[in-house]
Amino acid sequence: MNKITFKEQLSKDVFCLKVQAKEIAKNRKAGQFVIVMLNENLAERIPLTIADAENETITLIFQVVGATTFKLSKLNVGDEISVVGPLGTPTHIEKFGKVVCVGGGVGVAPLFPICKEIYKIGNEVNVILGARTKELILWEERFKDISHNLIVCTDDGSAGKKALVTEPLEEICKNNETKPDLVIAIGPLPMMKFCSLTTKKYDVKTIVSLNTIMIDGTGMCGGCRVSVNGETKFVCVDGPEFDAAGVDFDNLLARGKSFAGIEHEHKCRIGLTN
Amino acid sequence: MEETISKIFNNESLTIKEKQQISVQIPQEQDAQKRICNMLEVTSTYTERQARIEASRCLECKNPLCMGGCPVNVKIPSFLKKVSLGDIKGAYEVLKEDTLLPSICGRVCPQEKQCQKECVLGKSLKDVNKAVSIGRVERFVADYARENDFDSDIKEIKSNGKKVAIIGSGPCGITASADLRKLGYDVTVFEAFHKLGGVLIYGIPEFRLPNNIVEKEIEKLKKLGVKFVTNFVIGRTATLKELKEEYGFEAIFISTGAGLPLFMNIEGENLVGVFSANEFLTRVNLMEGYKEESNTPVYKVKNVVVVGGGNVAMDASRVARRLGANVKLVYRRTRDEMPARKEEVEHAMEEGVEFLFLTNPKRILGDENKRVSKIECLKYELGEVDASGRRSPKEIPGSEFLIEADAVIMALGNNPNPLISKTTPEIEVDKKGRIVVDENLKTSIDGIYAGGDIVLGAATVILAMGMGRKAAKSIHNYLKL
Numbered sequence: 089m090n091k092i093t094f095k096e097q098l099s100k101d102v103f104c105l106k107v108q109a110k111e112i113a114k115n116r117k118a119g120q121f122v123i124v125m126l127n128e129n130l131a132e133r134i135p136l137t138i139a140d141a142e143n144e145t146i147t148l149i150f151q152v153v154g155a156t157t158f159k160l161s162k163l164n165v166g167d168e169i170s171v172v173g174p175l176g177t178p179t180h181i182e183k184f185g186k187v188v189c190v191g192g193g194v195g196v197a198p199l200f201p202i203c204k205e206i207y208k209i210g211n212e213v214n215v216i217l218g219a220r221t222k223e224l225i226l227w228e229e230r231f232k233d234i235s236h237n238l239i240v241c242t243d244d245g246s247a248g249k250k251a252l253v254t255e256p257l258e259e260i261c262k263n264n265e266t267k268p269d270l271v272i273a274i275g276p277l278p279m280m281k282f283c284s285l286t287t288k289k290y291d292v293k294t295i296v297s298l299n300t301i302m303i304d305g306t307g308m309c310g311g312c313r314v315s316v317n318g319e320t321k322f323v324c325v326d327g328p329e330f331d332a333a334g335v336d337f338d339n340l341l342a343r344g345k346s347f348a349g350i351e352h353e354h355k356c357r358i359g360l361t362n
Numbered sequence: 363m364e365e366t367i368s369k370i371f372n373n374e375s376l377t378i379k380e381k382q383q384i385s386v387q388i389p390q391e392q393d394a395q396k397r398i399c400n401m402l403e404v405t406s407t408y409t410e411r412q413a414r415i416e417a418s419r420c421l422e423c424k425n426p427l428c429m430g431g432c433p434v435n436v437k438i439p440s441f442l443k444k445v446s447l448g449d450i451k452g453a454y455e456v457l458k459e460d461t462l463l464p465s466i467c468g469r470v471c472p473q474e475k476q477c478q479k480e481c482v483l484g485k486s487l488k489d490v491n492k493a494v495s496i497g498r499v500e501r502f503v504a505d506y507a508r509e510n511d512f513d514s515d516i517k518e519i520k521s522n523g524k525k526v527a528i529i530g531s532g533p534c535g536i537t538a539s540a541d542l543r544k545l546g547y548d549v550t551v552f553e554a555f556h557k558l559g560g561v562l563i564y565g566i567p568e569f570r571l572p573n574n575i576v577e578k579e580i581e582k583l584k585k586l587g588v589k590f591v592t593n594f595v596i597g598r599t600a601t602l603k604e605l606k607e608e609y610g611f612e613a614i615f616i617s618t619g620a621g622l623p624l625f626m627n628i629e630g631e632n633l634v635g636v637f638s639a640n641e642f643l644t645r646v647n648l649m650e651g652y653k654e655e656s657n658t659p660v661y662k663v664k665n666v667v668v669v670g671g672g673n674v675a676m677d678a679s680r681v682a683r684r685l686g687a688n689v690k691l692v693y694r695r696t697r698d699e700m701p702a703r704k705e706e707v708e709h710a711m712e713e714g715v716e717f718l719f720l721t722n723p724k725r726i727l728g729d730e731n732k733r734v735s736k737i738e739c740l741k742y743e744l745g746e747v748d749a750s751g752r753r754s755p756k757e758i759p760g761s762e763f764l765i766e767a768d769a770v771i772m773a774l775g776n777n778p779n780p781l782i783s784k785t786t787p788e789i790e791v792d793k794k795g796r797i798v799v800d801e802n803l804k805t806s807i808d809g810i811y812a813g814g815d816i817v818l819g820a821a822t823v824i825l826a827m828g829m830g831r832k833a834a835k836s837i838h839n840y841l842k843l
Contacts, residue, residue, distance in 0.1 A: 111599045128556040128592075130650055132657040155657055170556060172593035303649065303658075306554050306595060307779055308564075308621035309641035315632050320625055325781065339632050342732035346634045347659040 089128075089168035093145055099223045101152045102194055103161050106145045112173050113141040118201035119179030119297065119329055122146065123305040124160070125170040132156050135302045135324070137198035138174060146171070149197035149226070175305040176328045179295075181205045185269040188214045188260055189235070190253050190283055192275020196226045198297045198328075199274045200234075206272075207234040214260060214268070215239070218253035218279070222246035253279060254286045261290040268292055273332065277341050284332035294332040298323045301346060315339055370418045373447055378421060381483065386492055387416040394712040398683045401568045401652065404709055410450070413502040417445035419494045423482050428496060431480035434828045436460045438477055438496055445499055454507040457500065462537045463579055463827060465508060466562060468501025469571050470673075471824050472703045508578055518587040522546035524841050527611040529596045529782070532560025533823045534617035534814030536580065537830030538837075539588045545838050550589040550611075552596055557648060560619055562823070564648035565640070567677050569684075570706070573647075597785035602810060613809045613837045616797060617830060620776040620815035626669070630726030631772075635661060635734035639670070639678040639773035646681050663687040663769045667737050668715075669723055670773030671695065676706040678771045679715040689715045690765060694722040694742050694755040720744070720755065724762060726770055736764045775820045782816075794819060802836040803829065811837055 094106035112122060116138045125131045134156050140147040152158050163169065179202045187206050191199040196217060207213045215235040219225045220243045232238055239256045240248030249256065253275075260266045271294040273283035280296040287294040300312040305324045312323035317334035321327065366380045390406040397404055408416065420442040428438045437456050444453035457464045471477075477496045478484060484493025507513065526542050528535045531553040543549045557563050559576040584590065596602065596618075605611045623638035625631050642661075645651040649658035666682040668675050671693035679689045691710070693700060696719045700707060711717065720742040727736040741761035748754035778795045790798040790806035796819055797812040799805055805812050813829030815821055 111594075115599065115601075125556060126657075130653065130656045130658075132649065132659075133556075170593055172554065172556070172595060172599070174598055175595065303641060303644050304555065304621075306598075306621070306781055308623070309644055310623045310625070310638040311641045313625075313632055320627065320632060325784075336632075339732060342634050343632065345731075346661065 090171050092163055092165055092167050092169065095163070095165055098149070098226050101161075102224070102226060103150055103152070104139075105148045105150075105160075105163075107148060107169065107171055108144055109146050109171050109173075110144040112138070112171065113144050113146050116141050116146065116174035117178035118181065118205045119198070120174035120176045121198075121305070121328065122148070122171040122173030122175065123302065124148070124156075126156060126159055126163075128170055133303050133305070135175070135299065135305055137297075137299070139197040139200050149194055151194045172305070175324060177326065179205065179329060181209060183209055184211055186214070186266070187211045188216065188257060188268045188271045190216045190218070190257060190271065190273040190275070190279075191231075192218045192253060192273075192279040193220075193224060194226070195273075195275030195279070195297075196231070198299075199272065200227060200230065202272060202274075202297075203231065204234045212236055214266075216241065216253050216256050217248075218242070218275070220244065252282070254282050257283060258286050258289075261287055261292050270295065272296075277337055277344065280332065280335075281337035284335070284337070288333060295329050296332040296335060297328045298330065298335070298340065299328065300340065300343065314343075367415060370414055370446065376418060381419050381421060382487060384415060384419050386419075386495060387412040387498070389498060394709075394714070397569065398680075398713050401684065403572055404569050405705075407505045408498050408502040410448075410502070410506070413445055413499050414448060416495050417442040417499050419483055420446070421483050421486075427480035427482060428477040428494075431477040433476065433822075433824045434460050434831065436477075436500075441503065442494065442496070442499060445503060450503055450506050450510075451512060453503045454512055457503055461824075461827065462540050462831075463533060463823075464500050465504035465575050466533070466571060466579065467824050467827070468497050468499075468504055469575075470566060470703070470822075471497055472822065473497035474704045476824070508575075513582055516582055516585045518585065519543060519546060521548045521587070524548060524613075525550070525609075525611045526837060526841070527552060527596075527605050527609070527614045528617060529614065530554075530560055530617040530619055530814070530816075531558040531580075531590065532617060532619050532814065532826065533562060534619075534826035534830040534833075535560070535615070536583060536588075537827045538615050538617065538813070538834045539830075540583055540586065541831055541834030542837060543583070543586045543588045545834070547837075547841070548589075549587075550591060552594045553590065553592045554595045555648065556592050558590055558592065564644045565674065565677070567643065567647055567681050569680070570677065595781065597781040602782065602786045602789075602807075606809065613811065613841055615830075615833050615837060616782060616805070616810065616812040616816055617814040617826070617833075618779055618782060618816045619826075620818075620820045621779040622777040622795075623772065624774040624777060625772055626723065626774065628723060628725050630728055630734070633726055633728040633732055633734050635767075635769045636726060637661070637769065637771050639668075639674045639771050640776070642678055642771050643674070643681060646685075652685065660685065661769055665765075665767045666690070666769045666771060667692060667723075667765055667767045668771045668773055669693075670775075671700040671702060672773060672775065673702045673706055674775075675773035676702045676710045676715075678773050679710050680706075680713055682769075682771065683713050683715060687769070690718055690767075691715055692718045692721040692723060692739055692765075694720065695744065695752065696720060699752045722755070722757065723770070727764075734767055734770055737767050737770055738762055738764050776815070778816045778819065802839070803833045804836060804840075809840065
């Protein structure tokens with residue numbers, strides 16, 4: 089089990105935890121995630137991105153969306169959870185030239201370490217952070233340190249521009265002088281889908297990081313599968329990052345709701361209907 | 363018959379004719395209607411009386427063909443003889459010489475294709491079903507040993523200081539760990555999941571192999587001094603190179619199994635409600651999703667179609683029945699070609715699983731929410747004998763028909779998990795991703811050995827166990843130099 093060493097509430101539903109995990113902290117690379125369990129007896133396994141790591145701890149950011157994330161948000165410093173990883177294929181980092189990093193909501197968690205590496209090796213980095221409202225814009229200050237230019241947009245205009253992230257993204261892509269060599273977009277599925285549709289128009293390569301239902305996170309269950317260019321891929325081992333142009337986002341949206349409604353009415357099912 | 367039976371219990375010898383006349387002992391079974399409402403074991407262990415009678419049927423052949431049929435060559439006539447005489451402890455000692463996990467093998471080995479297929483009694487009675495029920499007797503001995511604590515004298519063995527890492531806590535890995543520990547090595551088993559046992563825990567359902575039996579076996583290994591580390595993914599949490607150079611392991615054994623589920627690549631396969639058998643079974647078995655207290659959801663199913671003909675297909679079908687679903691199993695060959703253990707096929711049929719032979723899916727159809735609604739299948743016929751020695755199925759054009767379904771479970775087998783080969787590019791793998799080993803199970807890297815399904819492709823528990831045993835010998839030869 090792994091001890092929680094730090095906790096911070098970032099917004100109403102978004103939390104940041106630091107967790108002791110020596111080996112993971114040492115070997116994790118940008119783009120990788122862990123599988124978290126609240127306990128090892130009857131708890132479920134959920135994937136969470138490693139947002140950062142230092143010394144012997146890893147940083148996790150999560151939004152309360154279901155039973156496990158709700159219970160996780162109630163834990164405090166000193167409590168223990170179980171984490172395994174780092175899982176997934178690390179991000180391919182190289183000198184691309186001009187890169188736009190788009191983060192929506194808690195998508196900033198996976199985006200942060202990638203952006204940091206991309207910036208570090210000398211790319212020209214434009215960051216666009218988007219959320220519904222001001223309080224949901226996360227880590228704005230931290231992104232300032234790892235970008236050349238930062239654009240914030242909110243749906244209600246309470247911070248930055250009143251716009252969807254696709255608007256500044258389109259402007260950057262449209263202009264031949266700012267047109268990026270690569271876009272990395274991480275956030276809710278609809279956001280990633282529309283970023284992809286936007287950049288496709290200008291023929292700009294776009295990478296998205298997917299967060300699907302998983303059990304083991306090592307390729308064993310196949311619950312995380314996604315159709316990429318008509319071919320089935322496993323997010324946990326082939327991903328989590330894919331070229332957005334080939335990703336079937338509508339199928340992912342449906343698959344994400346596989347167990348919707350079941351969580352709340354869960355009862356013992358053995359023999360009930362026989 | 364009474365006379366023959368009393369001879370057995372007076373430890374008098376029987377004639378061949380008398381042995382042939384004793385009928386096969388049938389263990390108690392839960393009634394099919396009752397058992398589909400619970401997760402408890404279907405078949406009971408023999409009573410001591412049944413075990414002694416069954417063991418007495420052994421003809422004690424001079425050339426025991428049954429032993430050749432066993433992948434680890436258990437001394438079958440010898441342990442049966444001891445059981446027939448009521449010396450259960452003696453029988454257990456004989457079993458232990460060749461198998462680490464008799465309580466598990468007795469339950470899950472396909473005996474009718476191994477030892478019992480070769481049994482001369484069965485042959486003389488012209489019916490493999492009349493062979494000595496070696497597996498059931500083995501299970502009795504192992505269960506009796508556990509209940510009577512025959513292994514209470516296990517003590518931690520002094521370590522010789524040489525560290526060996528085992529990757530994966532399935533049947534292959536734990537067998538190797540036991541043998542190496544007994545030879546004095548400082549053995550650590552790494553497991554990616556939070557629970558130990560590999561396929562024995564996440565794959566095989568409780569009604570066929572109760573989890574507590576696997577847990578007891580692991581307890582014994584802990585008593586021997588084997589160390590276990592869970593939630594540790596080799597290749598990710600640490601690489602093979604780190605295990606050697608930073609953690610100081612002098613030899614490594616890779617027994618990670620074949621954990622990458624196959625799909626058919628047909629239309630509709632990524633609809634909501636299509637699962638690999640691995641996912642479906644893991645949710646129910648490992649995560650205990652059927653229990654109210656469990657946080658892992660299990661998909662609600664009414665009409666399930668399971669695709670495949672192996673043990674995993676039987677397990678998935680029978681678990682779905684227990685969750686209250688109507689289950690149809692489609693298999694593209696016939697019952698005779700099914701790789702599943704005979705008893706599991708019979709049990710599935712008794713439990714109301716409907717078998718559609720010579721049938722194979724063509725595509726899966728979904729509703730407006732992208733959830734499975736129907737599956738379109740094609741009828742097949744058997745053609746020429748193929749490379750597997752079985753007649754190969756051919757589709758009948760124009761034979762498409764629809765089955766109503768809200769879930770489809772693909773039980774088509776597994777490919778080797780590529781995590782280690784991906785993160786250790788220097789290790790040689792074949793086209794199918796299986797790790798290539800020499801006759802001593804050594805991989806292309808010195809000090810690193812591999813066995814079980816990562817080498818064989820998907821196989822059986824007993825073969826995996828046999829390779830664990832062999833690897834332990836090879837590693838011992840390597841390290842003692």
